[in-house]
Amino acid sequence: MADEHQRITVLCVDDEENILKSLQRLMMDEDFDIEVASSGAAALEKLQTLANVGLIISDQRMPGMNGAEFLGQSRTIAPNAVRILLTGYSDISATIEAINRGGASRYLSKPWNDDELVQAVRDAVRQYELIAENIRLNSVIKLQNEELHEWNNNLKGRVLQQTTAIRKKSEELQTALEGSRVSFHGIIEALSNLVEMRGQRTHQHSRNVAQLAVNAARELGINEEDLETIRIASLLHDIGEIGISERILMMSPDTMKQDELREYSQHPVRAQLLLDNIVELRPAALLIRHHHENFDGSGFPDRLSGENIPLGSRLIAFADQIDKAAMMTVDDVADRSLARASLNIGKGLDPELHRAFKKVVRYCYFSDSRHEGSETVELELMPDKLQPGMILSRNISSGSGLLLLHKGMVLDNVKIDSIKRYYGIDPGKSGVYVLVKR
Numbered sequence: 001m002a003d004e005h006q007r008i009t010v011l012c013v014d015d016e017e018n019i020l021k022s023l024q025r026l027m028m029d030e031d032f033d034i035e036v037a038s039s040g041a042a043a044l045e046k047l048q049t050l051a052n053v054g055l056i057i058s059d060q061r062m063p064g065m066n067g068a069e070f071l072g073q074s075r076t077i078a079p080n081a082v083r084i085l086l087t088g089y090s091d092i093s094a095t096i097e098a099i100n101r102g103g104a105s106r107y108l109s110k111p112w113n114d115d116e117l118v119q120a121v122r123d124a125v126r127q128y129e130l131i132a133e134n135i136r137l138n139s140v141i142k143l144q145n146e147e148l149h150e151w152n153n154n155l156k157g158r159v160l161q162q163t164t165a166i167r168k169k170s171e172e173l174q175t176a177l178e179g180s181r182v183s184f185h186g187i188i189e190a191l192s193n194l195v196e197m198r199g200q201r202t203h204q205h206s207r208n209v210a211q212l213a214v215n216a217a218r219e220l221g222i223n224e225e226d227l228e229t230i231r232i233a234s235l236l237h238d239i240g241e242i243g244i245s246e247r248i249l250m251m252s253p254d255t256m257k258q259d260e261l262r263e264y265s266q267h268p269v270r271a272q273l274l275l276d277n278i279v280e281l282r283p284a285a286l287l288i289r290h291h292h293e294n295f296d297g298s299g300f301p302d303r304l305s306g307e308n309i310p311l312g313s314r315l316i317a318f319a320d321q322i323d324k325a326a327m328m329t330v331d332d333v334a335d336r337s338l339a340r341a342s343l344n345i346g347k348g349l350d351p352e353l354h355r356a357f358k359k360v361v362r363y364c365y366f367s368d369s370r371h372e373g374s375e376t377v378e379l380e381l382m383p384d385k386l387q388p389g390m391i392l393s394r395n396i397s398s399g400s401g402l403l404l405l406h407k408g409m410v411l412d413n414v415k416i417d418s419i420k421r422y423y424g425i426d427p428g429k430s431g432v433y434v435l436v437k438r
Contacts, residue, residue, distance in 0.1 A: 008032040008054035008125055013043040013070065014086070015062045019110075023057065026118055032125055039063070040070030044077065053078045054128035055121065059110075060087040068104075075103050080131050082124040086110055140172060171277055192235040195242065204405060205323055207414070208364060210234035212319035215360035216353060217312070230312045233284035237291050237316055240271030265300040268292050287312040291320065294348040314350045318357055321349060326365055326408075333365040333408040365408050380431040383420045388412050390434040398426040 010032050012023045020036040027034055035050060037043035040062060047053065056074055060067035071083050083103050088110035105124070108117060192206050213234045217227055241249055244267060248260050256264060268289045275285035290304060290313035297305030318341065325340035326333050338361045345351050378393045390411045396404040396419065404422050405415065411434070419432060 006052045008052055008128065009035055009050050010055045010057065010121065010125070011035045011037065011043060011047065011050065011053055011081075012057045013037045013040065013062070013067075014059040015039060016059075019059065019086075026114055027121060030118075030121070030125075040065030040067070040073075043070060044073055047074060047077045050078075053081045054132075055082050055084065055124045057084045057086060057121070060085055071104055080128065080135070082128050084108060084120060084124060086112070137172075140169060144169060188232055188235055191239060195236070195238050204409075205327075206235045206238060208323040208326070209237065209316060209319040211364050212322055212357065212360065213312075213315040215363060216319065216356040217315055219356040219359055220311075220353075222311075226312065229283045229287065230315060232281065233287035233291070233312060234316050234319065236271065236275065236281075236284065237288050237320065238267075238271075239274060240267035240269070240288070243270075265292070269301050286310065287316060289313075291316040293317070295345075295350050296347050299348065309350075314353060318349050318353050322357065322361060334362045337361065337365060363410055365410070376435045376437055378433055378435055380433050382431050383416070383423045386411055386416045386419065386432060386434065388416065390436055392433065393435045394433040396422075396432055397428060398422055399428055400426050402426070 010027065012020055012034065013036070014020050014023075015038055017038065020038070024034050024036065032054070035046060037046050040058070041064060043056075043058070056071065056078065058067040058070055062070070067085050067087075071085065074081070074083070082105055085104045085107040086109075087107055105127075106120060108120060195206055210231050214227055214231045217230050222230070244263060248256065248264055251260065253261060253264065268291060272285040272289040275281040275288070287310055289301065290309055293299040293302065293304040293309045293313060295306060295309070295314070297303050321341035321344060322337050326337040328340075338357060341349065341357075342354060345354060381390075388411055392405060392407050392409045392411065395407050398404055404419065409415065422428075
């Protein structure tokens with residue numbers, strides 16, 4: 001992987017010395033280093049000694065080893081480098097060979113247009129920078145996950161270190177997001193996994209809250225851009241709890257002492273501060289700040305009330321209450337969880353949202369009433385046989401005993417993909433038990 005602070009090298013290969021001098025002259029003022037070689041064999045030897053080669057420009061017609069052959073062999077030495085072929089004659093088959101065998105992403109005819117060539121080189125170098133940044137970002141996320149497995153064994157003693165590491169990673173992600181939008185959703189999933197891996201109490205909670213809140217928001221006719229903000233805020237709404245004692249997190253706010261409540265009530269603000277460094281996450285961070293405000297104004301941190309509380313925050317609060325009720329519910333999960341959460345309507349929750357959640361809660365949790373009068377059967381299936389719409393009839397645990405999903409969950413493509421990944425890493429002792437109609 002390329003060092004993000006190391007200058008990029010561009011290697012030019014041509015058997016004509018005047019061509020190499022012309023390329024060097026054209027690119028002498030660019031922000032990268034130029035190296036040259038007069039043959040494919042010499043270029044392969046030089047590649048062994050060069051670092052951070054981001055672009056290889058090669059002539060096609062060279063004695064001994066043509067451009068396509070050289071580019072093909074160069075892929076084993078500099079696999080991530082972008083490749084451009086220079087061709088001075090109209091040989092379509094040679095060009096195709098350079099693309100298919102040599103991995104060339106573009107070819108330019110000789111003689112070339114200087115402005116066109118310089119722009120092509122700049123575009124190729126920028127492409128390499130994005131590839132290198134994506135590799136670096138994936139390495140950061142992989143390192144986070146490895147650290148999480150280690151930290152899980154002694155979480156209480158390392159929460160401060162973990163919170164500091166998360167803040168540092170968030171600062172790195174701010175730069176990475178600007179240059180690699182393709183990794184944005186992967187980052188959100190990684191941070192959500194980080195929150196949920198603290199223990200079985202929180203496993204799947206953020207995802208359930210996101211599913212409930214987004215589906216209810218869609219019932220209200222909220223546009224797609226705001227739906228995505230609500231989804232992200234739901235997935236990360238508990239990220240500020242990292243660093244708070246697990247003893248406090250297990251308590252109800254009504255039973256906390258004053259100093260405990262003061263510490264707990266800081267977590268929405270901590271979450272906003274943590275995410276505010278990432279410009280794209282600021283709208284979601286604002287929703288997270290206010291998801292503990294109560295509809296009657298008795299919540300925290302700003303004691304907002306009614307419609308002064310952002311709608312996304314009110315949706316997350318309602319979904320959060322439903323899923324926490326679901327953790328304590330065995331039968332008729334959908335109906336009973338909604339009923340328990342509804343006891344807080346008017347005080348903590350917005351009464352106008354009840355109808356929307358009533359429509360969507362059954363799609364997140366299994367309710368026995370949905371199958372009254374219909375004949376169902378329990379099947380044990382391997383993960384690759386699961387289909388969306390199936391309902392878990394038993395809890396799913398990994399081979400090491402980690403609770404993955406609760407009984408009663410309605411499977412969708414996201415949950416099925418998660419089950420497949422978990423079974424690949426830590427296979428369960430049995431298949432997955434689901435209810436299906438005959």
